Amino acid sequence: MSIKEEVVKKAKAAHKAARKLANLNTNLKNQALLAMADALEENVDKIFAANKKDLEYGKDKGLSEALMDRLLLTEERIKKMANGLRAVEQFDDPIGEVLEMKKRPNELQIGKVQVPLGVIGMIYEARPNVTVDAAGLCLKSGNAILLRGGSEAINSNKAVAEVISKAAYENGIPEGAIQLVETTDREAVQVIFGLNEYLDALIPRGGPGLIQAVVNNSTVPVIETGVGNCHTYIDNEADVVMAKDIIINAKTQRPGVCNAMETLLVHKDIAEEFLPEVIKKLQELDVEIRGDEIVQKLGTDIISATEEDWETEYLDYILAIKVIGSLEEAVDHIHKYNTKHSEAIITENYHKAREFLNVVDAAAVYVNASTRFTDGGEFGLGAEIGISTQKLHARGPMGINELTTTKFVIYGEGQIRE
Amino acid sequence: MSIKEEVVKKAKAAHKAARKLANLNTNLKNQALLAMADALEENVDKIFAANKKDLEYGKDKGLSEALMDRLLLTEERIKKMANGLRAVEQFDDPIGEVLEMKKRPNELQIGKVQVPLGVIGMIYEARPNVTVDAAGLCLKSGNAILLRGGSEAINSNKAVAEVISKAAYENGIPEGAIQLVETTDREAVQVIFGLNEYLDALIPRGGPGLIQAVVNNSTVPVIETGVGNCHTYIDNEADVVMAKDIIINAKTQRPGVCNAMETLLVHKDIAEEFLPEVIKKLQELDVEIRGDEIVQKLGTDIISATEEDWETEYLDYILAIKVIGSLEEAVDHIHKYNTKHSEAIITENYHKAREFLNVVDAAAVYVNASTRFTDGGEFGLGAEIGISTQKLHARGPMGINELTTTKFVIYGEGQIRE
Incomplete structure (x- = not known):
């Protein structure tokens, strides 16, 4: 035959x-x-x-x-x-x-x-x-x-x-x-x-x-199904303690899966206060950091991020970080590079939270939570056969x-x- | 450009x-x-x-x-x-x-x-x-x-x-x-x-x-969307007056559309009683009849139906007719040739009606009605952008x-x- x-x-x-x-x-x-x-x-x-x-x-x-x-x-x-x-x-x-x-x-x-x-x-x-x-x-x-x-x-x-x-x-x-x-x-x-x-x-x-x-x-x-170039955007009005916990979870709890974070976007007004400690902590957890010029100044051993980094689903202990001027700019970046899987904003601001939920085009859009939850079991569907993008x-x-x-x-x- | x-x-x-x-x-x-x-x-x-x-x-x-x-x-x-x-x-x-x-x-x-x-x-x-x-x-x-x-x-x-x-x-x-x-x-x-x-x-x-x-x-x-090789099956327990009205409607009310009937299946036990009058009426309405051997004996000017006829969506004043031994045989014929659009059974029997609705694989399955109703307006959806098959x-x-x-x-x- x-x-x-x-x-x-x-x-x-x-x-x-x-x-x-x-x-x-x-x-x-x-x-x-x-x-x-x-x-x-x-x-x-x-x-x-x-x-x-x-x-x-x-x-x-x-x-x-x-x-x-x-x-x-x-x-x-x-x-x-x-x-x-x-x-x-x-x-x-x-x-x-x-x-x-x-x-x-x-x-x-x-x-x-x-x-x-x-x-x-x-x-x-x-x-x-x-x-x-x-x-x-x-x-x-x-x-x-x-x-x-x-x-x-x-x-x-x-x-x-x-x-x-x-x-x-x-x-x-x-x-x-x-x-x-x-x-x-x-x-x-x-x-x-x-x-x-x-x-x-x-x-x-x-x-x-x-x-x-x-x-x-x-x-x-x-x-x-499945390819997830997922972003988390830290707004200037974010609770930074919550933001840090979510970032570490979204990147390191299980980096080889599609709902893990691949790129972190941080508002310029809190980058200096927020990033140094987070980068250090991530590096302690063996995460390789790739960042833009501003990010490179806020830590050590940071590789310069290229266009390819914004596009890549690493599925690995690697994180790309970019400093962003506004919510709108963050959304534009996400729409340019995402795979329509899972995207999150961390903010205390009611209007920005609603705006992000409304305008971001993805299968799952989060406010103040780790993207790692995009999963049939976590969403209460019982088992899952895959994640449609x-x-x-x-x-x-x-x-x-x-x-x-x-x-x-x-x-x-x-x-x-x- | x-x-x-x-x-x-x-x-x-x-x-x-x-x-x-x-x-x-x-x-x-x-x-x-x-x-x-x-x-x-x-x-x-x-x-x-x-x-x-x-x-x-x-x-x-x-x-x-x-x-x-x-x-x-x-x-x-x-x-x-x-x-x-x-x-x-x-x-x-x-x-x-x-x-x-x-x-x-x-x-x-x-x-x-x-x-x-x-x-x-x-x-x-x-x-x-x-x-x-x-x-x-x-x-x-x-x-x-x-x-x-x-x-x-x-x-x-x-x-x-x-x-x-x-x-x-x-x-x-x-x-x-x-x-x-x-x-x-x-x-x-x-x-x-x-x-x-x-x-x-x-x-x-x-x-x-x-x-x-x-x-x-x-x-x-x-x-x-759209291709409809639609069948109507006349069971031996059909109301023959209703069956006749439905057939004429499904074939002639607007033959050029996808929900019009293209093949008529008739149970062998009522073929002789039912078909001669229906064929005559359809021919009066300018419908060309193509049938199997039994059908050809029940009327005049009936062309011998070929494999191609069972497969064809005529969208025209042409009807293929086949005499069938049982509900099961009718369902098998439908599954062999249909385009999963609209299929109907005409019967007074409760069990056969339920059986047909359950087993026939099509977008719309009817009991005792014309297939011509498969339409966004008729189904109460307002306008329609097409009919998915x-x-x-x-x-x-x-x-x-x-x-x-x-x-x-x-x-x-x-x-x-x-």
């Missing part, structure tokens, strides 16, 4: 299963989710054996320590994946909910019902947990899924997908609902990009390179509701159009 | 205007809409002069009668466009509405606010009224618009766009909010497909060729709410992530 044939065959099977999945009983879906969770825990040895292969191959290939850590599966991490499925079991089933229902003057009764998207394609990098999280959320929302993980994790993904799909099918989930593309050839991704007949949406999860490749090449509708369909953290669409159902008594 | 430069310049201007439009006062937008409506009526002579050029050119080019009729602007049609803008003025402004607001355990207050998409691109064919309708809906919902109409209507579109944008800008709408691409070169469309930096969504309106070209070539997120973002008739997205606004008091 050619690569194209393999991928199309799997997509077709998912498409076929999706029809049955759309009207599946909630209790049955929940039972399957619990069985999938148990199966993961019962098959740790099998999963470890597969994971070991990936780790060995990764070591030979010279993967970075961070990547190797992402690949690694431990008993605790498998338990976490299983508990993720148990958490999804607890969610309300969104499918079949009537969001509105109205009667028209001609007595037609028109309702809007929540239904699954159908088949969701996921293209992601080296985290095997995405395989489980995505399968669980899709199953609960009545969607079939076509998974395409990174080649580095292929053995782990295969083992995990086999374990959960076997448990799912044994518990009444239609065969074909969970599909993993097993070839690691890049051609498979090109094939997926053109599967409009079988896929209803494609969600990429990974670095900017992966996401841009999907956005630029897929004819299947894409939900763009586009405007169509969903924006910000996407939970189970964002894996649904609607259809109009119309109850008539013989109405015809005049 | 090259074609690319012209198009990019207009998109940039729209993008710039969109920032201001997003926070525009509702009263100001309403005043502008009324001024635009008045300006259309005050400038009929100018618009007629431009329209005459298009009509002459169309005549030379040998456009079909139907296309010539679409192109033609009359005093009545201009009044209708103006009244469309007045109707939009009456709509509630969707922008700024807080759709939900909750408090998290850490006291963060997280709200979801309705905001404009930003800049919407419209690629459409030869109806100058789309220029006005789309501009009005986008303006009310705080979006800038980049219009690209068919070359046949270019002079009419230019005149109309000039009249309404002048009136808009004179009434406080930011300059640049309404952009018409004036070159008729096809290269302009290729440029639009890649304007991800400036456009937030692209909506094609027209025939299947246009829509497929946009879906297959645009990297800007597309909302696929995809599942992401919007499904079915799209009104002003479908031209919006959301953003999360987060009110903190210094919260940091643990």
Whole structure:
């Protein structure tokens, strides 16, 4: 079978299963989710054996320590994946909910019902947990899924997908609902990009390179996710103690994730009072500082920031700092460089807070809080399938509701159009 | 200026205007809409002069009668466009509405606010009224618009766009909010497909060729609209009098639109009783019938239906008819050939009605009514910008709410992530 044939065959099977999945009983879906969770825990040895292969191959290939850590599966991490499925079991089933229902003057009764998207394609990098999280959320929302993980994790993904799909099918989930593309050839991704007949949406999860490749090449509708060049603007009327705590949290609590701060903007009137201490503290925490001319004068070991720094999502212990003349200038900088993910202002001023919330164009806009909160769990959506940075369909953290669409159902008594 | 430069310049201007439009006062937008409506009526002579050029050119080019009729602007049609803008003025402004607001355990207050998409691109064919309708809906919902109409209507579109944008800008709408691409070169469309930096969504309106070209070539997120290969299934437990009225309405009341019926499916147990009279009546109304073998025996002058007939959206006085063994078979036929637009069942049976509503995958699913009702006005959405046949973002008739997205606004008091 050619690569194209393999991928199309799997997509077709998912498409076929999706029809049955759309009207599946909630209790049955929940039972399957619990069985999938148990199966993961019962098959740790099998999963470890597969994971070991990936780790060995990764070591030979010279993967970075961070990547190797992402690949690694431990008993605790498998338990976490299983508990993720148990958490999804607890969610309300969104499918079949009537969001509105109205009667028209001609007595037609028109309702809007929540239904699954159908088949969701996921293209992601080296985290095997995405395989489980995505399968669980899709199953609960009545969607079939076509998974395409990174080649580095292929053995782990295969083992995990086999374990959960076997448990799912044994518990009444239609065969074909969970599909993993097993070839690691890049051609498979090109094939997926053109599967409009079988896929209803494609969600990429990974670095900017992966996401841009999907956005630029897929004819299947894409939900763009994840890249976060996030800013925090410290207004001249900020509570400086609060500002300092928020900055340190937004930069250092977990710098490798998309909602971490990448650029700090500081109003010129408080730069001299505020920055020296903050820069020192950040440097103590191993953060490399890159700044404009004024910033460079307010500390030591500060690299001169270039245009590229304002554009970069470091995902690392690096922070760009710029001194800004006004709220308006801060907003202009943000709009010039941001990726529409998460932006924050720190201020005590009522009008500036409202202004910032109103005018900044991003998925999440904050007053007096760390951008690190942009997350499905923190926003109360339960689990998340990704963070949308586009405007169509969903924006910000996407939970189970964002894996649904609607259809109009119309109850008539013989109405015809005049 | 090259074609690319012209198009990019207009998109940039729209993008710039969109920032201001997003926070525009509702009263100001309403005043502008009324001024635009008045300006259309005050400038009929100018618009007629431009329209005459298009009509002459169309005549030379040998456009079909139907296309010539679409192109033609009359005093009545201009009044209708103006009244469309007045109707939009009456709509509630969707922008700024807080759709939900909750408090998290850490006291963060997280709200979801309705905001404009930003800049919407419209690629459409030869109806100058789309220029006005789309501009009005986008303006009310705080979006800038980049219009690209068919070359046949270019002079009419230019005149109309000039009249309404002048009136808009004179009434406080930011300059640049309404952009018409004036070159008729096809290269302009290729440029639009890649304007991800400036456009937030692209909506094609027209025939299947246009829509497929946009879906297959645009990297800007597309909302696929309009193609409707709609079915009506007459169950063996149907009220045959009602069924007949609905069929005639769905096929002949306005066959050239996307919600008209294209294929009739009839249960085998009532085919002999039901079809002869219906076929005769349809033929009297100039409908050409194409049918399977059984259908051909139940009337005269019936052409043998081919695979192509089941696939075709005729948009004409042609109907394909197939005799079907069961509800399940009808659903299978629909899923094989439909474009996920509008599908109907005619039945008196409670269970079959519910089954059809549940399992059929389409934007609008009907029991005992004509598919012709799938329309923003008929569904109570006010005006419509198109009918989405995809599942992401919007499904079915799209009104002003479908031209919006959301953003999360987060009110903190210094919260940091643990």
